[in-house]
Amino acid sequence: MQSSSQPLLTAPPLSNRYSFPATANLSSFLRRRPKPLSSSSSSSSLTPTRSTMSSATNTSSSSSTTAAAATAQTLLEFMSSNGSRDDLAVLVAHLQYACKRIACAVASPFFGSSAVRNAAGTGRPSSGSGRDDPKPLDLVSNDIILSSLRSSGKVAVLASEEDEVPVWMTDHGPFVVVTDPLDGSRNIDASIPTGTIFGIYNRLAELDHLPVEEKAQLNSLQSGTSLVAAAYVLYSSATIMCISFGSGTHAFTLDHSTGEFVLTHPCIQIPPRGQIYSVNDARYFDWPDGLRRYIDTVRQGKGQLPKKYSARYICSLVADFHRTLIYGGVVMNPRDHLRLVYEANPLSYLVEHAGGRGSDGKTRILSIQPVKLHQRLPLFMGSLEDMHELESYDNIQQKVNPGYEV
Numbered sequence: 273m274q275s276s277s278q279p280l281l282t283a284p285p286l287s288n289r290y291s292f293p294a295t296a297n298l299s300s301f302l303r304r305r306p307k308p309l310s311s312s313s314s315s316s317s318l319t320p321t322r323s324t325m326s327s328a329t330n331t332s333s334s335s336s337t338t339a340a341a342a343t344a345q346t347l348l349e350f351m352s353s354n355g356s357r358d359d360l361a362v363l364v365a366h367l368q369y370a371c372k373r374i375a376c377a378v379a380s381p382f383f384g385s386s387a388v389r390n391a392a393g394t395g396r397p398s399s400g401s402g403r404d405d406p407k408p409l410d411l412v413s414n415d416i417i418l419s420s421l422r423s424s425g426k427v428a429v430l431a432s433e434e435d436e437v438p439v440w441m442t443d444h445g446p447f448v449v450v451t452d453p454l455d456g457s458r459n460i461d462a463s464i465p466t467g468t469i470f471g472i473y474n475r476l477a478e479l480d481h482l483p484v485e486e487k488a489q490l491n492s493l494q495s496g497t498s499l500v501a502a503a504y505v506l507y508s509s510a511t512i513m514c515i516s517f518g519s520g521t522h523a524f525t526l527d528h529s530t531g532e533f534v535l536t537h538p539c540i541q542i543p544p545r546g547q548i549y550s551v552n553d554a555r556y557f558d559w560p561d562g563l564r565r566y567i568d569t570v571r572q573g574k575g576q577l578p579k580k581y582s583a584r585y586i587c588s589l590v591a592d593f594h595r596t597l598i599y600g601g602v603v604m605n606p607r608d609h610l611r612l613v614y615e616a617n618p619l620s621y622l623v624e625h626a627g628g629r630g631s632d633g634k635t636r637i638l639s640i641q642p643v644k645l646h647q648r649l650p651l652f653m654g655s656l657e658d659m660h661e662l663e664s665y666d667n668i669q670q671k672v673n674p675g676y677e678v
């Protein structure tokens with residue numbers, strides 16, 4: 273028997289299943305687009321039992337799936353056809369590469385429990401025992417993003433939720449990236465969906481003369497109205513990158529047969545009303561009166577929409593946000609918990625470009641000027657009509673914020 277301190281499995285180096293071309297402009301990425309696997313090779317490599325299923329229906333559906341994969345528009349093709357800047361496309365190519373690697377790490381049996389993950393060698397001391405401590409996969413994800421963005425050559429500064437201070441990368445990088453590398457990781461040992469969040473700004477050339485720490489900090493504290501693009505990647509039953517470049521919000525699903533993110537949800541419009549609220553309502557007795565009244569009202573079907581609302585709460589922001597974007601309703605965390613720079617700004621940008629709203633309960637998120645990198649605030653996002661109704665209750669920000677244990 274193995275001693276309990278020994279890993280059950282020896283973790284191999286992080287997967288490099290998704291290769292990354294070392295070229296640096298959009299047209300060369302597009303020329304290297306991989307071919308989808310043929311239907312026979314995909315069926316034998318993915319699920320051996322499928323090879324025994326030879327009905328005509330299966331054959332035609334797998335060949336039409338292959339045909340669909342060949343014609344589907346990839347994220348980089350989408351950027352090219354929308355006249356994207358080359359340097360932004362190179363940056364996005366590196367971001368999607370990083371997220372494919374994080375998707376592999378999150379799903380890997382070799383990173384399947386904290387004990388094994390610690391043994392896998394992140395090069396850092398074991399951590400992740402406290403509620404808000406970073407989990408090993410937070411650190412792995414952070415390292416993946418850091419190294420991928422460094423090699424893009426396009427990023428001047430990277431500010432990560434996992435790092436105390438932003439990292440200055442290169443003086444001539446045109447962009448500033450803010451990120452939460454792996455949100456929702458506190459539930460990762462139960463295989464709950466998780467996500468990565470990004471915001472992209474232009475480097476402020478007028479700050480170039482300042483000392484490195486100062487310009488790194490100030491570049492990272494830009495208001496959400498200056499975002500050039502924002503995205504999240506959801507690691508769930510599908511791996512989905514939802515992105516906006518300031519004109520619509522679009523979702524791309526990772527096709528594992530080609531390794532490409534392909535356009536599956538163009539121009540997402542959040543329904544103007546949903547029938548779902550998403551909040552940790554174990555906190556009900558710490559909520560202010562306005563928020564309690566709102567939730568009590570919509571639960572009973574006595575709100576502006578005369579139907580009883582349902583509750584959905586995964587406790588993983590990207591997953592709760594993605595569901596809200598697709599089905600409508602409101603997603604919220606009314607206490608000072610989520611971060612303006614890494615979470616609230618990018619997600620509010622995405623919901624606004626889908627026709628919804630992001631607010632701290634009083635003010636539009638994107639117009640709040642960040643004063644600290646790790647600044648926290650109450651966050652409410654969702655369908656326009658639901659948001660207006662919720663905010664009309666006035667007193668919805670939770671001021672009591674005890675150290676919750678789970």
Ligand SMILES: O=P(O)(O)OC[C@H]1O[C@](O)(COP(=O)(O)O)[C@@H](O)[C@@H]1O
Nearest residue numbers: 404455456457552587588589605609
């Ligand atoms: O404990 P609460 O208030 O329900 O907060 C849960 C929220 O915190 C998060 O886990 C983010 O918190 P961390 O950034 O500390 O991981 C979200 O994914 C989730 O929506």
